[in-house]
Amino acid sequence: MAVKLYFLINSLAGGGAEKVAIRLSEHLPISEFILLERDVKYKTDKPIFFLSNHSTKTSPIIKTLNIPIYAYKLSDFIEKNSLVVSFLERANFVNIISKLFKKHKAIISVHVDQQTGHVGLRKLNKLLVRLLYPKADLIIAVSHGVKESLINLGIEEEKIKVIYNPYPIDQIRELAKESLGSYEEIFKHPVLITAGRLTKQKGLWYLLRVFKALKEKHKDLKLVILGEGELKDYLVELSQELGLKTYVWDRDRLSESFDVYFLGFQKNPFKFMARSKLFVFPSLWEGFGNVLVEAMVCGVPVVSSDCRSGPREILAPNTDFNYQTQKPEFAEYGVLIPVFEVKYKTAKEPLEEREIMWVETVDKLLEDENLRKNYSEKVKQRAEDFRIEKIVQEWKEVL
Template sequence: MNTYLLLNSLSGGGAERVAVNLFKALNFKKISLLEKEVKYEIPEEKIEHLSNHTTKTSSIYKTLFIPIYALRLSKKLKAQDIVLSMLERANYVNIIASLLSKHKSIISIHTSQMYGRQRWHPYNFFNKLLYPKANLIITVSKSIKAELEKFYGLPGEKIKVIYNPVYFNEIQEKKEALLNEYEPIFNNPVLITAGRLTRPKGQWYLIRIFKALKEDFPNLKLVILGEGELKGYLVKLSQNLGLKTFVWDEGRLSEDFDLYLLGFQKNPFKFIARSELFVFPSLWEGFGNVIVEAMACGVPVISSDCRSGPREILAPETDFEKQTKEPEFASYGVLMPPFEVKYKEAKEPFEERDLMWVEVIKRFLKDEELRRGYAQRAVERAKEFDIKKILEDWMEVLND
């Protein structure tokens, strides 16, 4: 029996980082990728590609190619093998391939299935058709498990919740790395966020809020880590707001900028650890790994109370289905009213919700004791997601 990991790519992102963490901890034979993109340090002989596609290949074309991926994967497998897949296209490929090779398919679902897209989206049809055929479904939050039961009618006994793991001790080492050319940025107070520059992450809301904060904190900097298709929109928005913006592949770095788009970073922890606050404006999530990683860095977290994940991390004693309408100073971080799934322009007026975010961030920037208290509690909470604890759940699943 061999165990394989299957992903769309290793181009960066929360699910990919989880996969890499699991790959380092468990005895997977190979990582199979639908695409050629690899940005993590994995031995080349441990990776196999099912196509020459990249992140730039048309998403429609890659969706139509799913049966071909599945056929190619099935030819590499035996009936006693196990394939653990993450993200939707990879999950579909895993399930379809299992119908041919009879291998055991375990699919892992990392994001809300119902928030952020229309009910008529074709992926909702594929989910209803294919997910029941998986041998086991892993969700990264209780909220996603509840969604699958409610919207797709999947039986609860076929679904297991396993929170995403972090390498706590490794983060402690990596956060101490030198900043080198980036050090001048952190001579100033810094807000930081991390995630793909995509619609679910809602970074445009944070940029607008940051502009308002600059009136009271003129030396404040905003650092955004991640790459994605919204790069052009975010740059244009920041420029229309009058912010001086540095982009990772353009111009020369200095501390004269307001906003820093630093792209994908192999070691985000050295940036997060030197920031005043980690601010997470996501519109919807699955778990929000980077929240736990920021907590492990000893940085206070202010997060949208979006579906799903942040509440289960920051306020575990509360009902995971609750969604706040006002600032909630929870046990391990602050939960804020989530934003609308709607793009915003520079001239659009602030809503009451935006002003709430501004005032809470102001309070944290002014109150060092408040920051210190949340930072200390955050570290203790992050230890509960250490790979050593989460690994027990995964070993039980794979052995069964």
């Protein structure tokens, strides 16, 4: 009897790990998606089985307490010799605990640096990682930084394999050509763009403060933010308190008169990226940084925080991935800037040293067209290293 392959993940409500799972599912013979929650924004032609009626809005405490129940339901659904690949921590915990009820093979995919990436139930998460992850049959880390962070928690190195995230490069470049429609007017102006969930991890309040300072010199500059999340109200309010005219996708009528555009979740972010001057990425921690490579595929120069982990491996692959810069670093494939503190800011607080570094670096790139052109060519070359056909082959060998 053929072994059935399942993908297990918290939800398909947007986000980098979810996108990776969808992309891999299009190239691997998976039988079904199994979701802990009922949120689905990414389309898939695979059947979906839900383990609960929970959603992304359900309390994290409730969802954590339900891990054993999810695990039992998973074991009840799958066949004994199944292979279950899980993505994201809660799904990983469920996958491993489920092995107690049904002896399947559990491969877990880890997308967050374990040293910096635990939020919320931080101590409990770390404890569960230490207890459960060694019991997985194999651990896939999305970067060498993530692998190192797992080893630092006591996981055996032999059990961990690094496979970078996959990108359908030809498809992304086709989608990047799509018309902007009603958004066309915004991109007649120079645009800084970022994408990702509106969460603490992404550090977007720093970007708003940096953008406000840049507007003093670059009057025509616009900031486009793609994504949804729980910090939406705080970020919109901060933007307005900074004196920036702020567009919100579910509130305002679109026009080119705004400074900051919160455009929400976009099925095709690439058409926006491709028409922007710079992709800016102030993340406080990462596992890999999916949207960095997506912007690079679109030929957009990248400015990123040198957070753990991912950005350095992507933009400066010939350097030590454990190193973190203390000043702006014009690396081979993009610019790395020291990572910010995990600390919320108000509109009234003066810019700190690292915010000033961002202002000066982005200003330099906006002023220097040749530097931007040079990076634009280089990022397209680097993106080829993450081509989906190559990454899928690595997954097939593992499976």
